[in-house]
Amino acid sequence: MENKNGAKNIYKPAFKDFALKDVKLLDEYYASLTQKDVDFLNTFNPDKLLYNFRLTAGWTKEEIQDGRFDYAKNGNIATSSYSGWENTRIGGHTLGHYLTAAAQAIAQGLGGCKGDDGITLDKRVDYLLEGILDCQKKNDELCAKNQNRHRGFIFGATMADPQQPELQFDKVESTNASDTWVPWYTIHKLMNGFVETYKLTGKKAALEIAENLGEWIYTRTARWDDNLKYRVLGIEYGGMNDCVYELYKCAAATGYVQSEHFLQAAHKFDEERLYEKINSGVSKETGTIKAGIDLLNNRHANTTIPKYIGALNRYITLQGKDGSDKYLEYVENFWDLVVNHHTYITGGNSECEHFGRDDILDAERSNCNCETCNTHNMLKITRELFKITGNKKYADYYENTFMNAIMASVNGETGMTTYFQPMASGCFKNFCNPDVNKNYFWCCTGTGLENFTKLGDSFYFYNNGDTPAGSEATLVANQFVSSSVYWEEKGVTLVQKSGIPQTDKTSFTIKSGKADGTSFTLMIRVPDWIAGKPVLKINGTDDNTAITDGYLKITRNWKNNDTIELTLPMNIVPYTLADNKGTVFAFKYGPVVLAAELGKDKAMTLRQVGVQCDVAANKIIFGKLMNLNGNYGGTSGLPVLEGETICTNGVPVEKFMNDINEHLVRVDGSNSANGTSNGDNLAFELRDTDWETRDDGDTPHKPLIFSPYYKLNDQRYGIYWLFSEKQNNESGILDSKRAARDTRVYLDGIGVGYGAQTEGNAKTYPCMEEKRTGSVGDPNALTRYAKKGGSFSYLFQVEPGKKNYLVCGFLMEDDGKTICIKCGKVIIAEFILDSAAQISKSAEAVIKAAGEKQSSTSSSEKYFMRFELPQKAVKTAKKFDGKNVIRISFSGKNDDESARIVSPAKTCTEYSHNAGIESLNINGTKAEVLPNGNLKATAPKNAAFIKLNVKLNDGNGLLYINDKLVDDSKEISIPVTTNPLLLGLKIYAEDHETAVEKSLLINMQ
């Protein structure tokens, strides 16, 4: 493959980016988000950020608290680090993000902003750098006395052993990586913070720290052979290659004599085996990457994406030489695979932090999609690919993802940011805590800090006429946000005033001090969402500049106050998902993704998935609530609630979507969610569907209103909806009943295979104990298995006095392996895996019992089985954290290697078996129960319908009327076809197995 700029080993990027200081945000909303970010940064106490770094460097707690460290000199001494992730083995990552975010703000002239303590952002950064330099000095002094310390080292995690400050790094190099979390990931955040601070602010201390730390990295990695390298790189390491290549460039430019060390160290983090593996999907015929071979399946997305940021930086650093041209190809192919086969309409990707199978996206819509770090990092790759290739597809993706994932990740009121963005309809976003002392400091909190102090970094690009993109100096306008850019070489400022997406118009004005004008090419992107042709006017006169490579390229001698008016027509465009093509749809209007406003309610509660990551605990569609109980690794495959399917009243869905602009109609949105909170009025009403005639009960029925997703921050929403020509509710009823019963009996779930965060350790629940097991720290598969002679066990919650079950999953490809599940000496199950037999015996009961709706493709891989826990075992329950727990262990039979256990493993109590009707009313009157149990009632003569209200003994049971499953939670209308009317009722208990049959005779009189 060749780039637009010719052979890849001739390095000539198409465009350069502008310095942050040269781009000004004129859009009030955007500018306010940057200010809120800066204000939040100014609430941080630098001594708290530095607290664990000082402990690691060798100061004692007493020394740290004796008054020597007091950033504001007001006696307010830090006595701990921050909480949440900052107080764990990943602690210290926030300081890196903080520096990057603050440096970006300082570069834009915001360094003088002060916090309530009177300290400016600029001073805070200086204090942090000084603090870290002191840590390095202290560490270096102690090196002579402690062979476990090495020069240049700094770290801010909680330490397991103060005598071994580098223990986490030693462990990831050994075969036991337990209780380490991801130390190289943390180093990446820090190194990136120092290097960016130096680049953006010129602060020399930042470069000095980075060089010292870089030498420590060089020394540690120089002795890695390939075996050791790939063992270490099996654990998330962020973009270590990226930041150390960046350090190399800075160090080399300032004449640092050992800068080659950094070039070598950076390359240690280039994962050629991964790059080659993913590239093996490139088709020999087309040269493009193929989907359907699942090369990304089960890979942790935010582990994988930054590896490619680093790969791209190798290409940039070596300028295509020494084989680095191959690296550009790696990144282009990876980008294509992610964007075209793993990405939702918003530009986000992943479910519970992981990529799934190629094009399996509808089945993975949950409350845990689209981790914000992933989109942040995809955009980092995207802007570099744009600069290198000049290919418009990168600018299109950038706009979409920036608008609908990054701008959607922030609460405009508080400035706080998201971790996940649910793609399951009926959920809502959750933002981190605005109180710095209560924040959990997620990874995404850190990237969130960075995102909003560089909003304008990819609006404009330029070149000076010296690249293959053209011999004329060129200014590129890629995004349509009110802003200005100052082009120093030309002495020109371009001012953009954009009405998009409220209107389809934007305008540009040239500000130039030169009386005789300035000659250059202005390139304006013609976006992929345009509906029709762009309409261009220059100084009020129609201009028919043709579209070249997706851009309007206008070359002329620009004079002061020259104006360009541009109309970019927009309309509604439906987008489907490959694994449910033609049924599931989401909508964009111009550049913005729309979401249906589903309102606020009291049930908008949170629960934690993984480590202190709180997510929507339930979803509600049309009054039906589904609890989302899945733990880390078990949150996808949600059943569809009945109300999620919208009926197009007999119009074929394809036709409905072709005519969508007649059915999703712009309305006055001043009363919509965005209208009230932000003064915007972009809103659309969905018409010509069954939604309009749905019965809400007592409340007045509201139409379904769609508005821009990125501003829908404080209520439930639905981006994706299922569409059907006719109403077919049976599967919806069944799915929601299954979900509800599993919610009722659910006790506990464990994210098997993910490591300390969800498998616990000696002290933290669920307190995994293991010896000789596999999958430790392996981000590619959420499974655990016992090796020969090994076993693993967890505490599981049980409910004494009831029947309890263990539900766990297996992989079909493990057929022939054995599993032995025990509680103490009591055997719960012991057998040889034979998936065909085990599924056929009770496929319904087995798979559905686990509350899992398997996507059609993944059901061929894993299946779930339910085992009753013997009372002998349940009786041994002890209290832990207020729960009744028993320890359940897994091993192979006769100490052989065991089959893999798939996440999540759950415990639950039994379904109820009470089949029957508690009450049945006809037109408001109770039916008479005959001695034989059948029912009898009367209804008015001439009635066209009778209205039935039924209450089942088991609320999660099923009611069939004349063999048709009906929704017993609502009033049921039945047409009167005969007199008398005889109906056959079949009522199932919650187990959906126990059933009774009754007849209902209705006389019209």
Ligand SMILES: [Zn+2]
């Ligand atoms: Zn994250």
